[in-house]
Amino acid sequence: MSIFELYLKLGFQHICDLAAYDHMLFLVALFVIYQLKDWQKVFGLVTAFTIGHSITLALSVLDFIVIPSNFIEFLIPLTIFITSVSNIISYKDHPANKGVIKQFAFALVFGLIHGMGFSNYLKALMGSASSVIQPLFAFNIGIEIGQLLIVAVFLLLSLIINKLLKVPVKYWILTVSIITALLSLSLMWETKFW
Numbered sequence: 527m528s529i530f531e532l533y534l535k536l537g538f539q540h541i542c543d544l545a546a547y548d549h550m551l552f553l554v555a556l557f558v559i560y561q562l563k564d565w566q567k568v569f570g571l572v573t574a575f576t577i578g579h580s581i582t583l584a585l586s587v588l589d590f591i592v593i594p595s596n597f598i599e600f601l602i603p604l605t606i607f608i609t610s611v612s613n614i615i616s617y618k619d620h621p622a623n624k625g626v627i628k629q630f631a632f633a634l635v636f637g638l639i640h641g642m643g644f645s646n647y648l649k650a651l652m653g654s655a656s657s658v659i660q661p662l663f664a665f666n667i668g669i670e671i672g673q674l675l676i677v678a679v680f681l682l683l684s685l686i687i688n689k690l691l692k693v694p695v696k697y698w699i700l701t702v703s704i705i706t707a708l709l710s711l712s713l714m715w716e717t718k719f720w
Contacts, residue, residue, distance in 0.1 A: 533661040537668020548602050553676050555609040555706040558699050562681045571633045578637020580666050586645030587658055596719040598642045603713035605636035610707035617699045
């Protein structure tokens, strides 16, 4: 297995690791307001999140920015909580049709925070490797593939729940957002840095 394949696989496994579900939880909170028919908006949001986390992942791995990991580990569930509460506040207004700029801002800015979380994992894997460009690129591609898979599975689940089980979209948004908000509060408590 080449270095590229190894880090591609590690990136994919990191985002899809059920034991470290905080990144998945953020994706669910961000995308619960969308349906499968909104795939273009979803693709744009995934891209915004990727741009955000790619920037800080690279800057952190290359030691251009150094932020204590315990602070980052607290900020990640905070991003989930903010996104979930935003969904709860606007769930009756079909938030997928409104506030697209706000969602893109959430994806980009919160992607910056998540990238620093990814970097802690990647730095631990790489140790003192002399070249970081190829592993960094491959790891990022692996994360992206994993994100797209998670979002596709979640959108299909939403379609089944909304269309086949006839659960109204607004109640699905509210239910999932309350669950993600409560889980994020638990994660914030576990990772409090004070």
